[in-house]
Amino acid sequence: MNELEYLRQMRSLNRPTAPRRDLWAGIEARLDEAPAVATPRHRRAQPWLMAAAIAAVAVLSGGIGLHLAPGGSDAMPEARTAWKPADPRLTGAAVELDAAHMELTQAMKDSPQSAALQRLLQKTERQRDRLRNIDKQAG
Known part of the structure; x- marks a missing residue:
């Protein structure tokens, strides 16, 4: 096969072709058999999964931040004595607020004159209170 024959074959592929049989009848029959609306069952679990994922990311980033902080885990002793609520429904919020407080404290070390960081830190402390x-x- 030379190049001219190859080009002729390629040009013949560019022409529209009709299917050998009508496919629409089979597609229409299958559409009639299918249920009208398929409702996914996983929709109810999504908010809980998102909350669990956010909490896991916060805990993981807090742990990594502790180990990467200068001086190891001794750099932030308040993180080791974090407050744990008696009500288990409040535990997730406590973890989030502790992680936010820890991150803001670290950011304040980098730029202590930042008014925005100071406001955020005060707001976080009010939320913890x-x-x-x-x-x-x-209880």
């Missing part, structure tokens, strides 16, 4: 009050009221 509110969570402690909710835990006290709950």
Whole structure:
């Protein structure tokens, strides 16, 4: 086969061709047999899975931050004595707030004059205080 024959064969592939048999009848029959609406069953679990994933990422990033901080885990002693609520429904929020507090404290070491970081740190501390009050009221 030379190049000219190859080019002729390639040009013949560029022409439209009709199928040997009508495919639409089979497709239409299968569409009639299929259920009208398929509802996925995993929709109910998505919010819980997202919350669990966010909590896992926060805990993992906090642990990595502790080990990568200068001086090892001794650099932030408040992280080792983190407050744990008695009500298990509040544990996720406590972990998130502790991780946020730890990250903001580390960021404040890098830029201590940042007013935005100071506001965020104060807001996080207020949220931690509110969570402690909710835990006290709950039981």
